[in-house]
Amino acid sequence: MTNFKNLLFTLIFLTPIAAFSGEHTAPASVEGAKIIDAAEAKKLFDEGTAVFVDARQDSAYEEGRIPGAIHLDVKIKGTYDQKNLEKNLPDKNATIVAYCNGEKCTRASMASAFFVSAGYSNVRYFRTGFPGWSAAGNPIE
Numbered sequence: 001m002t003n004f005k006n007l008l009f010t011l012i013f014l015t016p017i018a019a020f021s022g023e024h025t026a027p028a029s030v031e032g033a034k035i036i037d038a039a040e041a042k043k044l045f046d047e048g049t050a051v052f053v054d055a056r057q058d059s060a061y062e063e064g065r066i067p068g069a070i071h072l073d074v075k076i077k078g079t080y081d082q083k084n085l086e087k088n089l090p091d092k093n094a095t096i097v098a099y100c101n102g103e104k105c106t107r108a109s110m111a112s113a114f115f116v117s118a119g120y121s122n123v124r125y126f127r128t129g130f131p132g133w134s135a136a137g138n139p140i141e
Contacts, residue, residue, distance in 0.1 A: 024104050025104060026104065026106050028127070030123075031116065032113075032116035033123040034125065035124075035127055036125070037126075037127075038128060038132040038133055041126050041132075044097060044124070045067075050124065052070065052097045052099065053072055053111055054130070056071075056100050056107060058071070064130070066138070066139075067139055067141040094120070096123050098123065098125055098126065101131060102130065102132060103129075109125060109127075
């Protein structure tokens with residue numbers, strides 16, 4: 001419950017402050033999530049052992065994404081429908097890789113924090129996100 005309260009505090013109070021100040025640097029880590037780079041994300045992708053979650057805007061998701069990624073627009077949704085999430089991702093032990101538009105985007109960190117607070121135990125925070133993925137020459141759809 002403490003993680004959920006911390007996430008709510010971040011979403012309600014800190015996110016608007018960061019947006020107002022023009023500061024949009026993604027945190028270096030998210031408590032309870034493992035940070036990964038493009039090579040580790042590609043390894044998980046190739047193994048087929050992870051669910052990739054794209055936390056970008058609808059328009060960015062439609063322009064291109066990691067193949068098979070589930071879309072959660074973090075800024076619009078803010079919070080998530082717990083029942084819908086559990087319907088789509090019922091296995092709390094599944095490996096989840098959250099990504100957005102790289103180090104200047106905070107959406108993947110917010111999504112990672114949400115998954116941790118919702119009880120998912122294998123959350124991966126892909127901080128360099130879609131730009132890191134595509135720069136490495138990995139497939140996109």
